[in-house]
Amino acid sequence: MEFTRRDTLAMGLGAAVLSMVPFRASAAVDAAVEAFTGGAEMATTGIELTAPEIAENGNTVPIAVNAPGATAIMVVAAGNPTPGVATFKFGPLSGSQSASTRIRLAGTQDVVAIAKMADGSFARAASTVKVTIGGCGG
Amino acid sequence: MASGVKPRVKVPKSAEAGEVVTIKTLISHKMESGQRKDKDGNVIPRSIINRFTCDFNGQNVIDVDLFPAISTNPYFEFEATIPEAGDMKFTWYDDDGSVYEESKSITVG
């Protein structure tokens, strides 16, 4: 196959990063959030979501959530085939309302965490994680 | 029963009464998401651990619902309050009905 230099460069650049952020809101995510919150308003403070800016590998992405005073935290991935990630429910002997885990992200997308607080209110945090594909990593 | 499933947990051997300690848990499990296809193009059915609980002396510390987006070999780190000496019990529930358990004792004082 014959490639011009322009073609080769374009392939190299194009293949490097899949950094198209899907801005269209996913219906499945909305449904999951609605089920958890009952449609209530969500504050933008009170919950912390820690996720890398660029995931070294989409198969195993470390994340952490922390919402002091929460009874439960739900995490969803807006760009995955199914949005559910995990729902953490804190029991009477939990030492804090925080948890860490590792998740799979199918591509660059928003990870969303919603906390249900003890007083019945909700808080939401989101983080855009860039997921790169293609290295010589085999 | 999924084969080769093995838990690995980090629990302090002792704590002060009322202390908050960090717990780390890992379990080897494929977490087949239900998105993959086999060589013939057939979807490999979902088969994951769908729930994880940690209890101490019968009281719940944390109860987690897992979905296919949790990575292979699920990992959880969280904090627990240790009011007195006792046993910390970890339970993982598999889609196929299997239940995996691990427990560790903690002394106090």
Add this chain to the structure above:
Amino acid sequence: MKFKALTAVAALMVAMPGMSLAEPDDDHLVINGDLEIVTKTAAPAHMEETGIDTIMSGWHFRADETQQLEMDDFDNPGMIFVDQAIDSWNAVEGSAGKSCASCHDDPSSMEGVRAVYPKWNEAAGEVRTIAMQVNDCRTTRMGADAWKYDGGDMASMEALISVQSRGMPVNVAIDGPAQAVWEQGKELYYTRTGQLDLSCASCHELNYGNMIRADHLSQGQINGFPTYRLKNAKLNTVHARFKGCIRDTRAETYNPGSDEFIALELYVASRGNGLSVEGPSVRN
């Protein structure tokens, strides 16, 4: 204009906007708060002509989050497989009714082993890798079936054996009876092959620290093997990685356990002489 290999390589090495990962970092690896791991050290004498002064573990080329996974044995998913290997170690298998423990007692008896492998085995008259030695024990002394060279059982056992040498400097012999095999490995390392006309050195000696598409190229050290790769969420052995790497450069690759890979493993291990045994490590 014809497709040129060098043009392709140049095009692939595009520095990407927003990625400040070009240089390997300066972090310090301490496992479990007390085990110091040497991840950077002076290059061994035999690498004098390579232009590499400092050899570096693959750990330095990974993102902070990935590096952290290796710093605690309860964060490191590779350790679940070490636990599984302990069960294998104690399991009686084969016609002789023995387990590894029958002859070797505790896994701690393997201290120092990983650090010097691959090595020349006088009785067998060949250079042996750990996998060859394990299978020799299994078939000859246990009367058990050999394990698949790069299968899960073998990778887990290699991880258990590596842990016993963790923190000790890699120190494989490149002279004496192993020399011929070492020279063969060296030649393989520097020989360009395949559609992309690349050798191991093209990337790992001449371009470590650069990005190849979305990957941060390392020096290709194997002191951290077997390694838990985030990509396939399991332990990977050296030969499995060699095979994949060569296949990815669109060259004819070899099989795990082949003479070529044994030689290459010895040579590549020697490029890490001085770095600490780090396995099981965590990489992408």
